[in-house]
Amino acid sequence: LAADLLASIVEAWQDCILDVPVLCHHLLRLSRSKDLDLSQLAGRALFEVSRTFPVVFLRTMATQTVNKTRSEKWREQALLAVGTLIKKDRRVLLKEGVMKELISAVLRPLDPSEPAIRKAMMPVATSVLQTLVQRAPMVSLHQKTQRFAAAEGRILRCMI
Secondary structure (H helix, E strand, O other): OHHHHHHHHHHHHHHHHHHHHHHHHHHHHHOOOOOHHEEEEEHHHHHHHHHOOOHHHHHHHHHHHHHOOOOOHHHHHHHHHHHHHHHHHHHHOOOHHHHHHHHEEEHHHOOOOOOOHHHHHHHHHHHHHHHHHHHHHHHHHEOOOEEEEEEEEEEEEEEE
């Protein structure tokens, strides 16, 4: 019930939410619940939080995708939450600072210095990257050379 209520009021009460990263963490945990209703409601609330606080949400999920103290499933769920934001609300991609954080959240688990995390997260990260390329006209991926480029505002930022 609380997750459902939060999903419906988060935008209106955004000034009253003091610790967004902790809220994201708890909603991510609840979205992994075995109780299907709770899982769906928490997922909806997490999505609404991600729409309202996209930069903080993306930083939080980026941290969770490489958190070695968490399970592989937890890290995957964090990255899938980023994918959900891309799929359901591409307008958020146009907000200032979002593209940089989004790319960081998706590419961070692919860091070659962490081969175990990279190997485990490769399928999910690839899927989220493909979704990003399909949904965002300012993003491009050249498959052959594995070059990735994204534009944000007037400044072109290239990420490889």
